[in-house]
Amino acid sequence: MPRTLVDPRPPIPAPYRTEDRVAIQEMARDFAMSRVLPVANRLDPEHGLIPDELRQQLGELGFFGIMVPERYGGLGLGVFEYALITEELSRAWLSVASIIARSGMALSLDPTQREKYLPLAAKGEWLGCFAMSEPGAGSDIASIRTRAQKTDGGWLLTGQKMWCTFADQADCILVVARNKPYDPAHRHSGIRQFAVHKAPGAFPEGVSGSPIRKIGYHGWRTFELSFDECFVPDDCLVGSQKAETADDVGFKQTAAAMTTPRIHTAARSIGLARGALEDSIAYAQQREQFGRPIGDFQVTRFKIAKMASEIEACRALMYQVAANADAGEKSDMGGAMAKYLASEMSEKVTSEALQIHGGAGYTTDFPIERYWRDARLTKIFEGTSEIMQRIISDHLLPSSPLR
Numbered sequence: 001m002p003r004t005l006v007d008p009r010p011p012i013p014a015p016y017r018t019e020d021r022v023a024i025q026e027m028a029r030d031f032a033m034s035r036v037l038p039v040a041n042r043l044d045p046e047h048g049l050i051p052d053e054l055r056q057q058l059g060e061l062g063f064f065g066i067m068v069p070e071r072y073g074g075l076g077l078g079v080f081e082y083a084l085i086t087e088e089l090s091r092a093w094l095s096v097a098s099i100i101a102r103s104g105m106a107l108s109l110d111p112t113q114r115e116k117y118l119p120l121a122a123k124g125e126w127l128g129c130f131a132m133s134e135p136g137a138g139s140d141i142a143s144i145r146t147r148a149q150k151t152d153g154g155w156l157l158t159g160q161k162m163w164c165t166f167a168d169q170a171d172c173i174l175v176v177a178r179n180k181p182y183d184p185a186h187r188h189s190g191i192r193q194f195a196v197h198k199a200p201g202a203f204p205e206g207v208s209g210s211p212i213r214k215i216g217y218h219g220w221r222t223f224e225l226s227f228d229e230c231f232v233p234d235d236c237l238v239g240s241q242k243a244e245t246a247d248d249v250g251f252k253q254t255a256a257a258m259t260t261p262r263i264h265t266a267a268r269s270i271g272l273a274r275g276a277l278e279d280s281i282a283y284a285q286q287r288e289q290f291g292r293p294i295g296d297f298q299v300t301r302f303k304i305a306k307m308a309s310e311i312e313a314c315r316a317l318m319y320q321v322a323a324n325a326d327a328g329e330k331s332d333m334g335g336a337m338a339k340y341l342a343s344e345m346s347e348k349v350t351s352e353a354l355q356i357h358g359g360a361g362y363t364t365d366f367p368i369e370r371y372w373r374d375a376r377l378t379k380i381f382e383g384t385s386e387i388m389q390r391i392i393s394d395h396l397l398p399s400s401p402l403r
Helices: 019-046 052-060 079-092 094-108 111-122 247-255 259-285 299-328 333-362 368-378 387-396
Strands: 130-133 147-151 154-165 172-179 190-197 207-211 224-234
Touching: 019 052, 019 094, 079 094, 079 207, 079 259, 079 299, 079 368, 094 259, 130 154, 147 190, 154 172, 154 190, 172 224, 190 224, 190 259, 247 299, 259 299, 259 333, 259 368, 299 333, 333 368, 333 387
Parallel strands: 130 172, 147 172
Antiparallel strands: 147 154, 154 224, 172 190, 207 224
């Protein structure tokens, strides 16, 4: 007798559930499963790029403008809706769930530039990339060495940047640099952000890049970038980080801006894990051994029970942290907790899913291996698991004075 597949995704909990949120979630899930998943299954094994047509469809649905104010053509929604949509897209392809974040960089631009670029960003017609990490600086933002040298009418950027995803296709590279030499005694001093505008498909004068050979996160390329006196005009010094402001404001703003990306990463991790769970439930009811579906064996049933429970626990925390962020609460510890638990969970759940699939899971014929590879990355980007633990513990424990 055919078995009925049960949707393992519980409804949005009552405290957060509204008709609009349910409708947004369903729309995102339908799009992810009908449009994104088939493209991911076809292109990811061959390291193909996200098609322009798919990007256009994301723009038409408003997914690039989730948190862009309505007066700029965005949806004007919050972090909670951003997380809802992200989870659904990640269930199909992590890279597509990640590209929607590229429009949000326009929110940090100079007020005059926001007026110009936000309406385009809301439609996915202006997308950015972020250049913060360096060969010798990743989680330790204060150790960056890329230099911004003042010159007539602007700045000259010189240095190396790593892990710049989408740098070739982006309309703008948001570069974290320092406007004075690195000083070990004042490590947070002089850090600023600069918007390097460029044409999609090319690098601006003074910038060159080499693709990094990744094991996952396909659909777009990730670059190591070299800046050699790349000129940016004065109005590209980002936001409130003008020269007359406090000397450590750039570092503080860069660090503070990580909360929403970490909630985004928690949602991405949950989406990957849910994709692995859903595929495992279906596979366990179809694959037979010893004359029975493997889903009848306790070892498989208990694996799935544990996977589902861990996903739901992480989702509940993510919902809470996202709602707190929308309420204006400072939630850097909550963001770190949600990101840490969800990314650790995602790696474990996708690994268990691969085990349920057996040898079939270790092929590119099933998307399980994609979820597994991509889940491993969530423990690294937007702050490693170790850095998340440091942030959390710094909130909970006082530091001992140096002796």
